[in-house]
C-alpha cells in the first residue's frame with residue numbers, strides 16, 4: 001500500500017502561536033514552550049547564532065527554526081526550537097559541539113540539522129551546519145553538494161562561537177536538502 | 180527506517196508567484212537529494228506527559244474558569260500514517276488557528292474582527308498507538324490578508340506533525356468541506372494538480388455529536404520508508 005505524503009502548506013505569519021505560545025504572548029496555556037529550555041548534554045559548549053535573509057537581503061524575523069543534532073559522543077538526541085524575532089532577526093542557540101556520527105560504514109562529519117518554516121516558505125527547509133575546522137572528506141552528505149556551494153553549509157567562527165546565516169535566495173543561496 | 184526521497188511534485192513549488200510572500204523567500208535552486216542518515220531517521224520523542232489536561236480542548240484551554248470560546252463547536256480527528264500506510268503512533272500534533280471571527284491572538288495581527296477573551300487559538304495532542312488523534316475547538320473564521328488583491332484565507336487550522344524522524348517533519352493546513360474560498364486561495368491553490376483537495380476535511384456525520392458539535396475528519400500522511408515491506412499492517 002503506497003500513499004502520497006500530505007501536501008505541505010506555509011506555517012504562515014502566526015506560527016509562534018502554535019509552536020511557542022508563551023513566547024507569542026499566550027502565557028499559561030502550556031507550562032513552557034517546547035524546545036525552549038537549556039540544552040543539557042555531553043560535549044563542549046558552543047554558541048551559534050545567525051539570521052535568515054530573503055532575496056533582497058532583508059532579515060526574516062517571523063521564522064521558526066528547529067535544531068536536531070548529536071551530542072559530543074555522536075548520539076542524536078538534542079532538539080531545540082527558536083524564533084528569529086530578536087532585534088536583528090538573530091536566532092541564538094547555546095548547545096554542545098556535536099561529535100562525528102557513524103553512517104553506512106563510514107563517519108559523517110559533525111553537523112547540526114536545521115528545519116526552517118515561515119510565512120512565504122511553502123515547504124519546511126532542511127539544511128545542515130558543519131564546522132569549518134573538521135575533516136569533511138568522508139562525509140556522505142557533503143559529497144552530494146557541488147564543491148562551489150559547500151561553503152554555504154559552513155559555520156563561520158565569530159567572537160563567542162559561530163555564525164550561520166541562511167540565504168533563501170541570491171548568489172550565496174544556502175544549500176537545502178531533500179532527504 | 181530509511182526515507183524514500185521526497186516527491187516534490189505533491190508540494191507547492193518554493194516560489195508560487197500568486198502567493199506574494201514566497202517570491203523573495205522561496206529558494207530558487209532545487210534541494211539537493213541526500214541519503215537519509217541517522218540524523219534524518221531519528222527525531223525528538225515526546226511523552227504523553229508533555230500534555231496538559233486541556234491541551235486538546237481549544238474551547239476551554241484559554242478560557243476563564245467556567246467560560247468557553249465563542250464559535251461553532253467542532254471536533255477534529257483523524258489518523259497519522261506514513262506513505263506505506265503504517266500508523267505513526269505517539270507523535271506530537273500541534274495546531275493553531277484564528278478565532279471564530281477570523282482573528283489571531285498575535286502581536287502582528289490587526290484584523291478588525293475582535294479577539295475573543297476566551298480563545299487562545301493553540302492546542303496540541305498526541306496520536307495513540309493506532310496513529311489516531313482528536314481535539315475540540317471552534318470553527319475558525321475566514322480572514323482577509325494582504326497579498327496584493329482581494330484575498331481571503333478559507334477557514335483553516337494549521338498543523339505541525341513530527342513523525343518518528345526529523346526527515347518526516349511536516350507543517351500543513353486543514354480546510355473544511357464545502358468552503359468556496361479554498362478554490363480562490365493562492366496558498367491552497369499553490370499545491371499542484373488540484374492537490375488542495377487532499378487537505379479538505381470532510382464533515383464526519385458518524386462522529387458528529389447530536390446537540391453538541393460537528394466533526395471533521397483530517398488524515399495526515401507523512402513520508403515513508405524507502406522499501407515497502409510486505410508486512411504493511413497498519
Ligand SMILES: [Fe+3]
Nearest residue numbers: 012332335337
Ligand atoms: Fe492562518
